[in-house]
Amino acid sequence: MSATDELLRNNARYAETFRAGGLQAPPALGVAVVACMDARLDVHRILGLEEGDAHVIRNAGGVITEDAIRSLVISQRLLGTREILLIHHTGCGMLGLREEEIKEDIRREVGIRPPFPLEAFEDLEEDVRRSVARVKDSPFIPHKESVRGFIYDVETGRLREVPAEA
Amino acid sequence: MSATDELLRNNARYAETFRAGGLQAPPALGVAVVACMDARLDVHRILGLEEGDAHVIRNAGGVITEDAIRSLVISQRLLGTREILLIHHTGCGMLGLREEEIKEDIRREVGIRPPFPLEAFEDLEEDVRRSVARVKDSPFIPHKESVRGFIYDVETGRLREVPAEA
Numbered sequence A, B: 001m002s003a004t005d006e007l008l009r010n011n012a013r014y015a016e017t018f019r020a021g022g023l024q025a026p027p028a029l030g031v032a033v034v035a036c037m038d039a040r041l042d043v044h045r046i047l048g049l050e051e052g053d054a055h056v057i058r059n060a061g062g063v064i065t066e067d068a069i070r071s072l073v074i075s076q077r078l079l080g081t082r083e084i085l086l087i088h089h090t091g092c093g094m095l096g097l098r099e100e101e102i103k104e105d106i107r108r109e110v111g112i113r114p115p116f117p118l119e120a121f122e123d124l125e126e127d128v129r130r131s132v133a134r135v136k137d138s139p140f141i142p143h144k145e146s147v148r149g150f151i152y153d154v155e156t157g158r159l160r161e162v163p164a165e166a
Helices: A003-016 A043-047 A066-078 A099-110 A124-137 B003-016 B043-047 B066-079 B099-110 B124-137
Strands: A031-036 A054-059 A083-089 A146-152 A159-161 B031-036 B054-059 B083-089 B146-152 B159-161
Touching: A003 B031, A003 B043, A003 B083, A003 B159, A031 A043, A031 A066, A031 B003, A043 A054, A043 A083, A043 B003, A043 B043, A054 A066, A054 B066, A066 A124, A066 B054, A066 B066, A066 B099, A083 A124, A083 B003, A099 B066, A124 A146, A159 B003, B031 B043, B031 B066, B043 B054, B043 B083, B054 B066, B066 B124, B083 B124, B124 B146
Parallel strands: A031 A054, A031 A083, A083 A146, B031 B054, B031 B083, B083 B146
Antiparallel strands: A054 B054, A146 A159, B146 B159
């Protein structure tokens, strides 16, 4: 059995005891979270979120890309969220990743060089601040009063806030 | 107290009973999930995922954008995943969204038109198939043997697989 089939069996069990129907699309807490895709982060458990509470946007690194901006625009403008939490984490695979080498490996293998940045970074705190700045610099995001950046410690389960200035 | 502060209090409680330390970055199940950011989807509960099991990539709509491709490239090439699940859902805010009107509203308000597509769609099944096709068409993703698309029903908690052909 593939892992996908195993997950579908888990879903059948989830559906049997499902109680979260009748919820509306706008997040009850008015919050959007942007976090890394890392397998060790269960964003709902980390923040104590229930179904219906918050938008959760995730990508490699939890960085603010144009696609993250697109999602935040829809989150704030169409679905009424006002607060943003950005979550990076210790032990991230994007930390110190050799972007040029990887792109060159891919080009050698498939004949085309990826036309997008991999968004690797050298310093965790610095990249959280850069992501906060990208949100604040975007003209398309209306609500920037509460844009806060955090580092999640995968060994303790604890979030630490990254201060705005170094 | 802001919603963000409330979530930080929840995190302090999570950290007190945290038992998921010592996990490695490569996902234990070799799976990457791409899902919509919608607040009603707790991807871990829906699929019975534990910390460490799978990458979770999320954006508005759960569509395969260039950023989703970037995340999948890192997931497969650097962290060893082999299977991909795509999850859209009933009652999605991206369904039937008037993309041109919204972009025009934004332009009127902030003076700049968003230079990116909002990725709205008209038909749920069709868009799942389009996302599966975008993954399969990408030269940068090495493992395409198991790329399966699903629609999550927000009223029943159940996933339904979208067949490859209409």
